[in-house]
Amino acid sequence: MTYVVTENCIQCKYTDCAEVCPVECFHEGPNFLVIDPVECIDCAACVPECPADAIFADDEVPPDQRDFTAINAELARDWPVILRKKAALPDAETWNGKGDKRPLLRRS
Template structure:
């Protein structure tokens, strides 16, 4: 079972989670992060670090976010690894509480 980044990350892209990942399984897109399910070792360290609570164990992903399991797997094959913390997107705090952001995802 891997961990999954869900919709709350879109247009925020806080990278606190990247800093604690022991296997560098995060991949970076323009305004979203994903977890490579083949690299994730289920350590749970990233979950507590996410300020917008966007990371779930695959079995715990909310029903409304289940599409993000496949999306993480797909995009992790296309995007490059991110291994160091970066600044969040400039307007991340404004987007942190916004819901229904899937249309905002940039590939």
């Protein structure tokens, strides 16, 4: 099992999760974080730290978010590792909880 960052992280990009991760499995893109499924050790330390409630065990990802399992694996290959907490995006609170953010995902 691994953990997956889902749609609610888009446009928020809180990084509290990366700070508590005991391995280097979080990767940072312009407006989203992903988890590398190869590096994730299934410790679940990140789940309670996510202010956006955007991280799920891969077998608990909501049905309408399951495509994020593949998105995490794909983007983790290209994006750099993030190890420390950074400020969230400036309008993160405005975006937290809004749906239909897939079109806003910036891959580069």
